[in-house]
Amino acid sequence: MLPIMPDPNTPQGLEPLSPEYLAEIAARAEAATAGPWGFYDGDNYADVAAELEMTGRGSYTCRQQVARLEDESYWDDPAHEEDDEEHASEQMAADATFIAAARTYIPTLLAEVDRLRAELADRPTRDEADAEIQRATNGLREAWTAEVTHLTTEITRLTARSVWLLMQGEDHEGGDVLGVFATRDTARGEFIAAARRLHFEIDGAEEQEDGSLHLHAGCDWLSLTPHPVSTAEAIEAGESR
Known part of the structure:
Protein backbone atom coordinates (compact mmCIF):
# COMPACT_ATOMS: atom_id res chain seq x y z
CA MET A 1 0.00 0.00 0.00
CA LEU A 2 1.30 3.45 -0.89
CA PRO A 3 2.17 5.78 1.99
CA ILE A 4 -0.26 8.57 2.81
CA MET A 5 1.13 11.64 1.10
CA PRO A 6 0.32 15.27 1.96
CA ASP A 7 -2.93 16.47 0.44
CA PRO A 8 -1.97 18.16 -2.87
CA ASN A 9 -4.93 20.54 -2.46
CA THR A 10 -3.66 21.91 0.85
CA PRO A 11 -0.21 23.45 0.30
CA GLN A 12 1.62 23.86 3.62
CA GLY A 13 -1.64 23.02 5.43
CA LEU A 14 -3.12 26.47 4.78
CA GLU A 15 -6.34 25.18 3.22
CA PRO A 16 -8.94 22.67 4.52
CA LEU A 17 -8.28 19.02 3.75
CA SER A 18 -10.09 17.93 0.61
CA PRO A 19 -12.96 15.40 0.86
CA GLU A 20 -10.95 13.00 -1.31
CA TYR A 21 -7.98 13.12 1.05
CA LEU A 22 -10.16 12.55 4.11
CA ALA A 23 -11.89 9.67 2.32
CA GLU A 24 -8.50 8.11 1.64
CA ILE A 25 -7.59 8.30 5.35
CA ALA A 26 -10.97 6.83 6.32
CA ALA A 27 -10.58 3.99 3.82
CA ARG A 28 -7.16 3.07 5.17
CA ALA A 29 -8.45 3.13 8.75
CA GLU A 30 -11.38 0.94 7.77
CA ALA A 31 -9.09 -1.55 6.03
CA ALA A 32 -6.74 -1.88 9.01
CA THR A 33 -7.14 -4.63 11.61
CA ALA A 34 -10.08 -3.89 13.89
CA GLY A 35 -9.17 -2.42 17.25
CA PRO A 36 -8.63 -1.73 19.97
CA TRP A 37 -4.87 -2.05 19.73
CA GLY A 38 -2.38 -2.29 22.53
CA PHE A 39 1.37 -2.77 22.75
CA TYR A 40 3.84 -4.91 24.64
CA ASP A 41 7.23 -3.45 25.53
CA GLY A 42 9.89 -6.18 25.37
CA ASP A 43 13.59 -5.98 26.10
CA ASN A 44 14.68 -4.94 22.62
CA TYR A 45 11.41 -4.92 20.77
CA ALA A 46 7.78 -3.76 21.07
CA ASP A 47 4.73 -5.58 19.70
CA VAL A 48 1.54 -3.84 18.60
CA ALA A 49 -1.47 -6.16 18.62
CA ALA A 50 -5.26 -6.14 18.51
CA GLU A 51 -7.01 -6.84 21.83
CA LEU A 52 -3.70 -7.34 23.57
CA GLU A 53 -3.88 -8.59 27.17
CA MET A 54 -0.97 -9.23 29.49
CA THR A 55 -0.95 -12.78 30.87
CA GLY A 56 2.18 -12.59 32.97
CA ARG A 57 5.61 -11.11 33.15
CA GLY A 58 6.99 -11.10 29.63
CA SER A 59 3.93 -12.73 28.03
CA TYR A 60 0.62 -11.64 26.50
CA THR A 61 -2.28 -12.86 24.38
CA CYS A 62 -3.92 -11.05 21.46
CA ARG A 63 -6.40 -11.57 18.68
CA GLN A 64 -3.85 -10.64 16.05
CA GLN A 65 -0.35 -9.20 16.00
CA VAL A 66 -0.18 -6.01 13.95
CA ALA A 67 3.44 -4.90 14.02
CA ARG A 68 6.78 -5.42 15.75
CA LEU A 69 9.31 -2.64 16.38
CA GLU A 70 12.95 -3.56 17.08
CA ASP A 71 15.59 -1.30 18.59
CA GLU A 72 18.10 -2.20 15.86
CA SER A 73 16.28 0.17 13.50
CA TYR A 74 16.75 2.97 16.05
CA TRP A 75 20.53 2.69 15.74
CA ASP A 76 20.30 2.70 11.94
CA ASP A 77 19.46 6.42 12.17
CA PRO A 78 22.70 8.49 12.17
CA ALA A 79 21.01 11.06 14.38
CA HIS A 80 21.08 8.54 17.26
CA GLU A 81 24.75 7.60 17.12
CA GLU A 82 25.53 9.56 20.30
CA ASP A 83 22.50 8.30 22.28
CA ASP A 84 22.76 5.74 25.06
CA GLU A 85 20.83 2.47 25.08
CA GLU A 86 17.96 3.84 27.19
CA HIS A 87 16.98 6.22 24.41
CA ALA A 88 16.39 3.30 22.04
CA SER A 89 13.89 1.57 24.35
CA GLU A 90 12.16 4.85 25.23
CA GLN A 91 11.74 5.83 21.58
CA MET A 92 10.53 2.37 20.65
CA ALA A 93 7.90 2.47 23.41
CA ALA A 94 6.76 5.95 22.33
CA ASP A 95 6.39 4.81 18.71
CA ALA A 96 4.48 1.68 19.71
CA THR A 97 2.17 3.76 21.93
CA PHE A 98 1.44 6.13 19.06
CA ILE A 99 0.75 3.32 16.58
CA ALA A 100 -1.59 1.52 18.96
CA ALA A 101 -3.45 4.72 19.89
CA ALA A 102 -3.78 5.80 16.25
CA ARG A 103 -6.21 2.90 15.68
CA THR A 104 -8.70 4.72 17.92
CA TYR A 105 -7.56 8.32 17.42
CA ILE A 106 -7.87 8.43 13.63
CA PRO A 107 -11.55 7.33 13.39
CA THR A 108 -12.35 9.65 16.31
CA LEU A 109 -10.67 12.62 14.61
CA LEU A 110 -12.37 11.86 11.29
CA ALA A 111 -15.75 11.78 13.03
CA GLU A 112 -14.97 15.15 14.65
CA VAL A 113 -14.02 16.61 11.26
CA ASP A 114 -17.37 15.44 9.85
CA ARG A 115 -19.24 16.93 12.80
CA LEU A 116 -17.50 20.29 12.55
CA ARG A 117 -17.96 20.50 8.79
CA ALA A 118 -21.66 19.70 9.12
CA GLU A 119 -21.94 22.44 11.76
CA LEU A 120 -20.17 24.92 9.49
CA ALA A 121 -22.40 23.98 6.57
CA ASP A 122 -25.44 25.12 8.57
CA ARG A 123 -23.91 28.54 9.20
CA PRO A 124 -24.37 31.44 6.76
CA THR A 125 -21.62 32.11 4.26
CA ARG A 126 -19.44 35.20 4.57
CA ASP A 127 -21.45 36.91 1.82
CA GLU A 128 -24.74 36.05 3.55
CA ALA A 129 -23.41 37.29 6.89
CA ASP A 130 -22.14 40.50 5.29
CA ALA A 131 -25.52 41.07 3.62
CA GLU A 132 -27.35 40.54 6.93
CA ILE A 133 -25.01 42.96 8.70
CA GLN A 134 -25.59 45.51 5.94
CA ARG A 135 -29.37 45.16 6.26
CA ALA A 136 -29.19 45.57 10.01
CA THR A 137 -26.89 48.58 9.65
CA ASN A 138 -29.22 50.21 7.13
CA GLY A 139 -32.18 49.63 9.43
CA LEU A 140 -30.36 51.19 12.38
CA ARG A 141 -29.27 54.14 10.24
CA GLU A 142 -32.83 54.77 9.05
CA ALA A 143 -34.20 54.50 12.59
CA TRP A 144 -31.49 56.82 13.89
CA THR A 145 -32.14 59.38 11.15
CA ALA A 146 -35.88 59.31 11.84
CA GLU A 147 -35.31 59.76 15.57
CA VAL A 148 -32.88 62.64 15.06
CA THR A 149 -35.36 64.33 12.71
CA HIS A 150 -38.15 63.89 15.25
CA LEU A 151 -36.05 65.25 18.10
CA THR A 152 -34.86 68.19 16.02
CA THR A 153 -38.44 69.07 15.14
CA GLU A 154 -39.53 68.74 18.76
CA ILE A 155 -36.66 70.86 20.04
CA THR A 156 -37.41 73.52 17.44
CA ARG A 157 -41.05 73.52 18.48
CA LEU A 158 -40.28 73.72 22.19
CA THR A 159 -37.68 76.45 21.84
CA ALA A 160 -39.56 78.61 19.34
Missing part, protein backbone atom coordinates in the same frame (compact mmCIF):
# COMPACT_ATOMS: atom_id res chain seq x y z
CA ARG A 161 -40.36 81.94 20.95
CA SER A 162 -43.53 82.92 19.10
CA VAL A 163 -47.29 82.89 19.57
CA TRP A 164 -50.17 82.69 17.12
CA LEU A 165 -52.73 85.51 17.09
CA LEU A 166 -56.26 84.85 15.91
CA MET A 167 -57.70 88.18 14.72
CA GLN A 168 -60.87 89.38 12.99
CA GLY A 169 -61.85 92.75 11.53
CA GLU A 170 -63.19 94.75 8.62
CA ASP A 171 -61.34 96.11 5.63
CA HIS A 172 -59.52 99.37 6.33
CA GLU A 173 -60.71 99.44 9.95
CA GLY A 174 -58.25 97.23 11.79
CA GLY A 175 -59.33 94.27 13.87
CA ASP A 176 -59.62 92.59 17.23
CA VAL A 177 -57.61 89.78 18.80
CA LEU A 178 -59.83 86.72 19.33
CA GLY A 179 -57.20 84.57 20.96
CA VAL A 180 -53.51 83.90 21.56
CA PHE A 181 -52.16 80.36 21.07
CA ALA A 182 -48.83 78.66 21.61
CA THR A 183 -48.99 76.80 18.28
CA ARG A 184 -50.97 76.91 15.10
CA ASP A 185 -52.42 73.47 15.81
CA THR A 186 -53.88 74.58 19.13
CA ALA A 187 -55.62 77.47 17.33
CA ARG A 188 -57.15 75.23 14.68
CA GLY A 189 -60.51 74.70 16.36
CA GLU A 190 -61.02 78.39 17.22
CA PHE A 191 -60.01 79.44 13.71
CA ILE A 192 -62.60 77.13 12.09
CA ALA A 193 -65.29 78.28 14.52
CA ALA A 194 -64.55 81.97 13.79
CA ALA A 195 -64.62 81.30 10.04
CA ARG A 196 -68.09 79.80 10.36
CA ARG A 197 -69.29 82.90 12.16
CA LEU A 198 -68.34 85.28 9.35
CA HIS A 199 -71.38 87.18 8.03
CA PHE A 200 -70.49 86.83 4.38
CA GLU A 201 -69.47 83.94 2.14
CA ILE A 202 -65.72 83.39 2.03
CA ASP A 203 -64.35 84.78 -1.20
CA GLY A 204 -60.63 84.48 -0.56
CA ALA A 205 -58.24 82.21 1.33
CA GLU A 206 -54.45 82.22 1.52
CA GLU A 207 -51.73 80.36 3.41
CA GLN A 208 -48.34 82.05 3.44
CA GLU A 209 -44.86 80.55 3.73
CA ASP A 210 -44.67 81.20 7.47
CA GLY A 211 -47.85 79.15 7.97
CA SER A 212 -50.17 82.12 8.56
CA LEU A 213 -53.78 81.81 7.34
CA HIS A 214 -55.91 84.62 5.89
CA LEU A 215 -59.61 84.51 4.99
CA HIS A 216 -61.72 87.23 3.33
CA ALA A 217 -65.51 87.33 3.28
CA GLY A 218 -67.16 90.42 1.82
CA CYS A 219 -65.64 93.26 3.83
CA ASP A 220 -64.63 91.05 6.75
CA TRP A 221 -61.33 89.29 7.25
CA LEU A 222 -59.98 86.60 9.58
CA SER A 223 -56.33 85.79 10.16
CA LEU A 224 -54.10 83.45 12.17
CA THR A 225 -50.53 84.70 12.19
CA PRO A 226 -47.33 84.03 14.15
CA HIS A 227 -45.84 86.82 16.20
CA PRO A 228 -42.42 86.74 17.87
CA VAL A 229 -42.21 87.29 21.59
CA SER A 230 -39.29 88.00 23.88
CA THR A 231 -38.65 86.95 27.43
CA ALA A 232 -37.68 89.44 30.08
CA GLU A 233 -34.17 88.00 30.03
CA ALA A 234 -33.90 88.54 26.29
CA ILE A 235 -35.13 92.11 26.56
CA GLU A 236 -32.63 92.86 29.33
CA ALA A 237 -29.88 91.35 27.18
CA GLY A 238 -30.82 93.72 24.35
CA GLU A 239 -32.02 90.94 22.05
CA SER A 240 -34.28 92.21 19.29
CA ARG A 241 -37.10 90.30 17.70
Whole structure:
Protein backbone atom coordinates (compact mmCIF):
# COMPACT_ATOMS: atom_id res chain seq x y z
CA MET A 1 0.00 0.00 0.00
CA LEU A 2 1.30 3.45 -0.89
CA PRO A 3 2.17 5.78 1.99
CA ILE A 4 -0.26 8.57 2.81
CA MET A 5 1.13 11.64 1.10
CA PRO A 6 0.32 15.27 1.96
CA ASP A 7 -2.93 16.47 0.44
CA PRO A 8 -1.97 18.16 -2.87
CA ASN A 9 -4.93 20.54 -2.46
CA THR A 10 -3.66 21.91 0.85
CA PRO A 11 -0.21 23.45 0.30
CA GLN A 12 1.62 23.86 3.62
CA GLY A 13 -1.64 23.02 5.43
CA LEU A 14 -3.12 26.47 4.78
CA GLU A 15 -6.34 25.18 3.22
CA PRO A 16 -8.94 22.67 4.52
CA LEU A 17 -8.28 19.02 3.75
CA SER A 18 -10.09 17.93 0.61
CA PRO A 19 -12.96 15.40 0.86
CA GLU A 20 -10.95 13.00 -1.31
CA TYR A 21 -7.98 13.12 1.05
CA LEU A 22 -10.16 12.55 4.11
CA ALA A 23 -11.89 9.67 2.32
CA GLU A 24 -8.50 8.11 1.64
CA ILE A 25 -7.59 8.30 5.35
CA ALA A 26 -10.97 6.83 6.32
CA ALA A 27 -10.58 3.99 3.82
CA ARG A 28 -7.16 3.07 5.17
CA ALA A 29 -8.45 3.13 8.75
CA GLU A 30 -11.38 0.94 7.77
CA ALA A 31 -9.09 -1.55 6.03
CA ALA A 32 -6.74 -1.88 9.01
CA THR A 33 -7.14 -4.63 11.61
CA ALA A 34 -10.08 -3.89 13.89
CA GLY A 35 -9.17 -2.42 17.25
CA PRO A 36 -8.63 -1.73 19.97
CA TRP A 37 -4.87 -2.05 19.73
CA GLY A 38 -2.38 -2.29 22.53
CA PHE A 39 1.37 -2.77 22.75
CA TYR A 40 3.84 -4.91 24.64
CA ASP A 41 7.23 -3.45 25.53
CA GLY A 42 9.89 -6.18 25.37
CA ASP A 43 13.59 -5.98 26.10
CA ASN A 44 14.68 -4.94 22.62
CA TYR A 45 11.41 -4.92 20.77
CA ALA A 46 7.78 -3.76 21.07
CA ASP A 47 4.73 -5.58 19.70
CA VAL A 48 1.54 -3.84 18.60
CA ALA A 49 -1.47 -6.16 18.62
CA ALA A 50 -5.26 -6.14 18.51
CA GLU A 51 -7.01 -6.84 21.83
CA LEU A 52 -3.70 -7.34 23.57
CA GLU A 53 -3.88 -8.59 27.17
CA MET A 54 -0.97 -9.23 29.49
CA THR A 55 -0.95 -12.78 30.87
CA GLY A 56 2.18 -12.59 32.97
CA ARG A 57 5.61 -11.11 33.15
CA GLY A 58 6.99 -11.10 29.63
CA SER A 59 3.93 -12.73 28.03
CA TYR A 60 0.62 -11.64 26.50
CA THR A 61 -2.28 -12.86 24.38
CA CYS A 62 -3.92 -11.05 21.46
CA ARG A 63 -6.40 -11.57 18.68
CA GLN A 64 -3.85 -10.64 16.05
CA GLN A 65 -0.35 -9.20 16.00
CA VAL A 66 -0.18 -6.01 13.95
CA ALA A 67 3.44 -4.90 14.02
CA ARG A 68 6.78 -5.42 15.75
CA LEU A 69 9.31 -2.64 16.38
CA GLU A 70 12.95 -3.56 17.08
CA ASP A 71 15.59 -1.30 18.59
CA GLU A 72 18.10 -2.20 15.86
CA SER A 73 16.28 0.17 13.50
CA TYR A 74 16.75 2.97 16.05
CA TRP A 75 20.53 2.69 15.74
CA ASP A 76 20.30 2.70 11.94
CA ASP A 77 19.46 6.42 12.17
CA PRO A 78 22.70 8.49 12.17
CA ALA A 79 21.01 11.06 14.38
CA HIS A 80 21.08 8.54 17.26
CA GLU A 81 24.75 7.60 17.12
CA GLU A 82 25.53 9.56 20.30
CA ASP A 83 22.50 8.30 22.28
CA ASP A 84 22.76 5.74 25.06
CA GLU A 85 20.83 2.47 25.08
CA GLU A 86 17.96 3.84 27.19
CA HIS A 87 16.98 6.22 24.41
CA ALA A 88 16.39 3.30 22.04
CA SER A 89 13.89 1.57 24.35
CA GLU A 90 12.16 4.85 25.23
CA GLN A 91 11.74 5.83 21.58
CA MET A 92 10.53 2.37 20.65
CA ALA A 93 7.90 2.47 23.41
CA ALA A 94 6.76 5.95 22.33
CA ASP A 95 6.39 4.81 18.71
CA ALA A 96 4.48 1.68 19.71
CA THR A 97 2.17 3.76 21.93
CA PHE A 98 1.44 6.13 19.06
CA ILE A 99 0.75 3.32 16.58
CA ALA A 100 -1.59 1.52 18.96
CA ALA A 101 -3.45 4.72 19.89
CA ALA A 102 -3.78 5.80 16.25
CA ARG A 103 -6.21 2.90 15.68
CA THR A 104 -8.70 4.72 17.92
CA TYR A 105 -7.56 8.32 17.42
CA ILE A 106 -7.87 8.43 13.63
CA PRO A 107 -11.55 7.33 13.39
CA THR A 108 -12.35 9.65 16.31
CA LEU A 109 -10.67 12.62 14.61
CA LEU A 110 -12.37 11.86 11.29
CA ALA A 111 -15.75 11.78 13.03
CA GLU A 112 -14.97 15.15 14.65
CA VAL A 113 -14.02 16.61 11.26
CA ASP A 114 -17.37 15.44 9.85
CA ARG A 115 -19.24 16.93 12.80
CA LEU A 116 -17.50 20.29 12.55
CA ARG A 117 -17.96 20.50 8.79
CA ALA A 118 -21.66 19.70 9.12
CA GLU A 119 -21.94 22.44 11.76
CA LEU A 120 -20.17 24.92 9.49
CA ALA A 121 -22.40 23.98 6.57
CA ASP A 122 -25.44 25.12 8.57
CA ARG A 123 -23.91 28.54 9.20
CA PRO A 124 -24.37 31.44 6.76
CA THR A 125 -21.62 32.11 4.26
CA ARG A 126 -19.44 35.20 4.57
CA ASP A 127 -21.45 36.91 1.82
CA GLU A 128 -24.74 36.05 3.55
CA ALA A 129 -23.41 37.29 6.89
CA ASP A 130 -22.14 40.50 5.29
CA ALA A 131 -25.52 41.07 3.62
CA GLU A 132 -27.35 40.54 6.93
CA ILE A 133 -25.01 42.96 8.70
CA GLN A 134 -25.59 45.51 5.94
CA ARG A 135 -29.37 45.16 6.26
CA ALA A 136 -29.19 45.57 10.01
CA THR A 137 -26.89 48.58 9.65
CA ASN A 138 -29.22 50.21 7.13
CA GLY A 139 -32.18 49.63 9.43
CA LEU A 140 -30.36 51.19 12.38
CA ARG A 141 -29.27 54.14 10.24
CA GLU A 142 -32.83 54.77 9.05
CA ALA A 143 -34.20 54.50 12.59
CA TRP A 144 -31.49 56.82 13.89
CA THR A 145 -32.14 59.38 11.15
CA ALA A 146 -35.88 59.31 11.84
CA GLU A 147 -35.31 59.76 15.57
CA VAL A 148 -32.88 62.64 15.06
CA THR A 149 -35.36 64.33 12.71
CA HIS A 150 -38.15 63.89 15.25
CA LEU A 151 -36.05 65.25 18.10
CA THR A 152 -34.86 68.19 16.02
CA THR A 153 -38.44 69.07 15.14
CA GLU A 154 -39.53 68.74 18.76
CA ILE A 155 -36.66 70.86 20.04
CA THR A 156 -37.41 73.52 17.44
CA ARG A 157 -41.05 73.52 18.48
CA LEU A 158 -40.28 73.72 22.19
CA THR A 159 -37.68 76.45 21.84
CA ALA A 160 -39.56 78.61 19.34
CA ARG A 161 -40.36 81.94 20.95
CA SER A 162 -43.53 82.92 19.10
CA VAL A 163 -47.29 82.89 19.57
CA TRP A 164 -50.17 82.69 17.12
CA LEU A 165 -52.73 85.51 17.09
CA LEU A 166 -56.26 84.85 15.91
CA MET A 167 -57.70 88.18 14.72
CA GLN A 168 -60.87 89.38 12.99
CA GLY A 169 -61.85 92.75 11.53
CA GLU A 170 -63.19 94.75 8.62
CA ASP A 171 -61.34 96.11 5.63
CA HIS A 172 -59.52 99.37 6.33
CA GLU A 173 -60.71 99.44 9.95
CA GLY A 174 -58.25 97.23 11.79
CA GLY A 175 -59.33 94.27 13.87
CA ASP A 176 -59.62 92.59 17.23
CA VAL A 177 -57.61 89.78 18.80
CA LEU A 178 -59.83 86.72 19.33
CA GLY A 179 -57.20 84.57 20.96
CA VAL A 180 -53.51 83.90 21.56
CA PHE A 181 -52.16 80.36 21.07
CA ALA A 182 -48.83 78.66 21.61
CA THR A 183 -48.99 76.80 18.28
CA ARG A 184 -50.97 76.91 15.10
CA ASP A 185 -52.42 73.47 15.81
CA THR A 186 -53.88 74.58 19.13
CA ALA A 187 -55.62 77.47 17.33
CA ARG A 188 -57.15 75.23 14.68
CA GLY A 189 -60.51 74.70 16.36
CA GLU A 190 -61.02 78.39 17.22
CA PHE A 191 -60.01 79.44 13.71
CA ILE A 192 -62.60 77.13 12.09
CA ALA A 193 -65.29 78.28 14.52
CA ALA A 194 -64.55 81.97 13.79
CA ALA A 195 -64.62 81.30 10.04
CA ARG A 196 -68.09 79.80 10.36
CA ARG A 197 -69.29 82.90 12.16
CA LEU A 198 -68.34 85.28 9.35
CA HIS A 199 -71.38 87.18 8.03
CA PHE A 200 -70.49 86.83 4.38
CA GLU A 201 -69.47 83.94 2.14
CA ILE A 202 -65.72 83.39 2.03
CA ASP A 203 -64.35 84.78 -1.20
CA GLY A 204 -60.63 84.48 -0.56
CA ALA A 205 -58.24 82.21 1.33
CA GLU A 206 -54.45 82.22 1.52
CA GLU A 207 -51.73 80.36 3.41
CA GLN A 208 -48.34 82.05 3.44
CA GLU A 209 -44.86 80.55 3.73
CA ASP A 210 -44.67 81.20 7.47
CA GLY A 211 -47.85 79.15 7.97
CA SER A 212 -50.17 82.12 8.56
CA LEU A 213 -53.78 81.81 7.34
CA HIS A 214 -55.91 84.62 5.89
CA LEU A 215 -59.61 84.51 4.99
CA HIS A 216 -61.72 87.23 3.33
CA ALA A 217 -65.51 87.33 3.28
CA GLY A 218 -67.16 90.42 1.82
CA CYS A 219 -65.64 93.26 3.83
CA ASP A 220 -64.63 91.05 6.75
CA TRP A 221 -61.33 89.29 7.25
CA LEU A 222 -59.98 86.60 9.58
CA SER A 223 -56.33 85.79 10.16
CA LEU A 224 -54.10 83.45 12.17
CA THR A 225 -50.53 84.70 12.19
CA PRO A 226 -47.33 84.03 14.15
CA HIS A 227 -45.84 86.82 16.20
CA PRO A 228 -42.42 86.74 17.87
CA VAL A 229 -42.21 87.29 21.59
CA SER A 230 -39.29 88.00 23.88
CA THR A 231 -38.65 86.95 27.43
CA ALA A 232 -37.68 89.44 30.08
CA GLU A 233 -34.17 88.00 30.03
CA ALA A 234 -33.90 88.54 26.29
CA ILE A 235 -35.13 92.11 26.56
CA GLU A 236 -32.63 92.86 29.33
CA ALA A 237 -29.88 91.35 27.18
CA GLY A 238 -30.82 93.72 24.35
CA GLU A 239 -32.02 90.94 22.05
CA SER A 240 -34.28 92.21 19.29
CA ARG A 241 -37.10 90.30 17.70
